[in-house]
Amino acid sequence: MMSLLHSGHSTRPLFEVAIEQIRAAYSQETARQEGIHYWPDPLPTPSHLLPDPLILFHPGEFDRPATESVHQHPYLAVIPMTRREVLERRNRENIKPSMQIPLGLIDNPEHQKQETLLVDLHGAKDEQAGGPLLIVGAQQSGKATALQTMIFWLVSRFFPEQLHCAIIDPFSELNHLQALSHMYNRQYEHCWTTGSSDEQINRFAKLINTEIQQRRDAFPAQRWNTQTLSQLWTQGHTIPQLLIIISNFQTFSDRHSATIVLKRLTQSVIEARAMGVYLIVTTTETNTRYLPAEIMNKCSTRIGLRLNEQQRHELFGRIPFVPEPVPGRGLIQTPDRKLHHIQIALPLAGKDENVREHHLKTELIDDFHA
Template sequence: MQTPIVPHSQPTDPGRSKPFFEIAIERISSVYKPASARKEGIHYWPEPLPTPSHQLPDPLVLFYPEDLDTNQSGLDQRERQAVIPMTRREVLERRSRENIKPSMQIPLGLIDKPAEQLRETFLVDLHGAGGTATGGPLLIAGAQHSGKATALQTILFWLTTRFLPEQLRYAILDPFAELTHFRTLPHLSKANGDMYWSAEASEEQLQHFTNRIYAEIQQRHDLFASQQQHPQTLSQVWSQGLSIPQLLVIISNYQLFAERTTTALLIKKLAQTVMEARALGVYLIITSTETGPRQLPQELISKCPTRIGLGLSNRQNHELFGATILPAETVPGRGWIQTPERHIQQVQLALPLSGSTESIRDTQLKLALVQNSLP
């Protein structure tokens, strides 16, 4: 006998009358709770992915809100969903008392698995907690204003909350100045004051940036020369009391460098070198507005086991995923992902913070980054 599925009812417009089936579903759901239904083999269809709307432009955020006050639009904070079931303060408190180990697992949103009747957290694993095959570089491709920069903000906000500067460093190429809120973080400065940051796309600046990364990787090679390199090498080094921070390299808008003959080879070599340094605690995230071979070589795409496509055309989706898939809904942060297991699923990416407008969210993010430690 086929297992019956009872879909969850969705919020409806109070100004319209509800169809009979919606009323019936609501009554069934109110009386026949999911926990009781599961015992009898009846499963509720999971809620659809949170969708930004005019009334609630921020339905999915990274952390659970610090308070439950009514926001500016008159909607209760409970209508939002959080990827992390903890407040940011709680994560900071855990950071202050825990013996943190190297980990580059990043909660970035929610994924829909209709075939399994599941909705799960989208967890990016740059290192590979379950072994080498479960991790690797992250590639985010998307049209302009599709959410690429916001995804990077969410990633950096999580990692900055989770790790102290001595545990994690960033090296960021940001030619469109989309990540300037993070520029003053101590995570971008070396002990000698050098900055791992470049907002220029010139050959000279790119060469200077890459030389610093190559020097850092070589230092790690020399330091780890006496140890067999494997996924747990950095954890073992930390357990011995040696302070060697993880290093996250972000190449934002890769296509800008790839389209220029003076920087195309430099940026490709940088990406390949960082990809090969994962066992040394060096990780890579790339974003691009283009997926064609001139702007984003297939040999790089193939080495990124986790890929996100936002607002892409059918051709671009095929270039990114190697498969024909339906376009995702045209809503901010909605797209497709491919996991290291080569599963392609729909995703809704989380915002770093709540706010009814982008300007308000930017202001909140600036304040939160200033307050990156407990009082």
């Protein structure tokens, strides 16, 4: 059996060849008749030409940049709608607040299927289902791509008056997004910074804390829970959802003053989740020297991308399986403490990161002028 698998298939993973030969000898129809059901296909296996086969939206006829790339490669769409269709629904529907964000695919072998990976920052079902998101991974592992995909979904789903983003971006990985109207608060103050100075960090924290306090002051008798924000929108009080992103937190580890301010800020944001204030943190490190334990322990959803053995243990504990070391492939631990294989989706298609960023910037500029 082993010699047969190795001959003529040296460039393909062993499990793919084995599955193919099993299927050839034992058809799915025969298996079903005997009460045996195949487990789902593995998550899409990338090649060196296609490091990530998933894109967020289905490419439409008029989505020229994305369509050109899709014709060259077999991309899969996480959302069975074009972005144009999502924008049209946003224009005509009475949208409710939601921080359930489609981010890729998740393996669910317990139910023999793959599902859309939905990150829930708010807690749509109950408070325990939501919470801050932590993404840990080496450089070029897919952290910035995950942020781009989530932001691309949110700005496609919500108008600027319904969603504000505030971002600390030390490496300027999200620089092409900073001109979005969603990056300004209601006083039209820009909420994007590299955080290169303590003054920038202090200003950023003050903007966020002021916004949180304004929400408390606007509804002093309100007892906030997971349903309050949606109820207020229904009553005509469209309080914008506020997403705070601190990218590459490890860059602040040697700046004591900045770290203290950020620790206090994250605590304030976490406590304000019921008021529509949410947190995403990314880092390359899991050691508490680079990421305070107070922050890591509060992140109920954790994603690990291309981690070494020690990092996997610090983030997830002992795990029975290790994902392939390719961009966008990793593990997620959900608030119920379950661990799954995942594949992060690209915001849109493109042969490399520079092309994708250009397409993304063009797409968002078109929105601005629409």
